[in-house]
Amino acid sequence: MSLKTQYDNGNIFAKIIRGDIPSTKIFEDDNILAFMDAFPQSLGHCLVIHKTATATNILDIETADLNKVTSAVQKLARAVNAALQPDGIRVAQFNGAPAGQTVFHLHFHIIPIYENMDTSQHGESKASDPEMLQATAERIHQAL
Numbered sequence: 715m716s717l718k719t720q721y722d723n724g725n726i727f728a729k730i731i732r733g734d735i736p737s738t739k740i741f742e743d744d745n746i747l748a749f750m751d752a753f754p755q756s757l758g759h760c761l762v763i764h765k766t767a768t769a770t771n772i773l774d775i776e777t778a779d780l781n782k783v784t785s786a787v788q789k790l791a792r793a794v795n796a797a798l799q800p801d802g803i804r805v806a807q808f809n810g811a812p813a814g815q816t817v818f819h820l821h822f823h824i825i826p827i828y829e830n831m832d833t834s835q836h837g838e839s840k841a842s843d844p845e846m847l848q849a850t851a852e853r854i855h856q857a858l
């Protein structure tokens with residue numbers, strides 16, 4: 715998938731937005747959806763996406779829409795910090811397969827880092843227990 719790839723409505727996050735497949739939601743409004751990464755690199759790894767902007771990456775999203783996403787990223791990072799009290803927070807965003815992108819709907823990762831817990835590498839995590847994801851989403855939601 716090059717940086718010039720056209721947006722595909724069949725991508726997995728488009729399916730999540732439409733409700734065609736389930737997700738563990740933390741926050742949602744008319745523009746933004748924040749949900750748990752199903753293959754978390756650490757406890758509390760979550761994703762923030764725009765619901766209507768059909769952008770594959772940071773190059774092809776309208777700036778106003780990007781601003782809504784980044785505002786939500788800050789809001790979620792603050793909630794993750796308050797709820798889970800990590801030692802650090804990594805915010806990551808990948809553009810194009812050579813850069814590590816695997817889902818071609820623009821998204822930001824919020825990855826809490828804990829000094830005494832391992833953090834997996836991007837693309838190398840196992841699926842999480844759905845009950846653990848739900849419980850963590852509720853903790854973050856409460857802190858919004």
Ligand code: AMP
Nearest residue numbers: 726750751752753754808814815816817
């Ligand atoms: P990227 O590699 O930056 O495109 O990130 C895509 C992310 O989506 C990865 O961290 C995956 O673990 C995550 N992911 C893939 N499928 C799902 C899904 N069905 N629900 C939640 N997260 C997913």
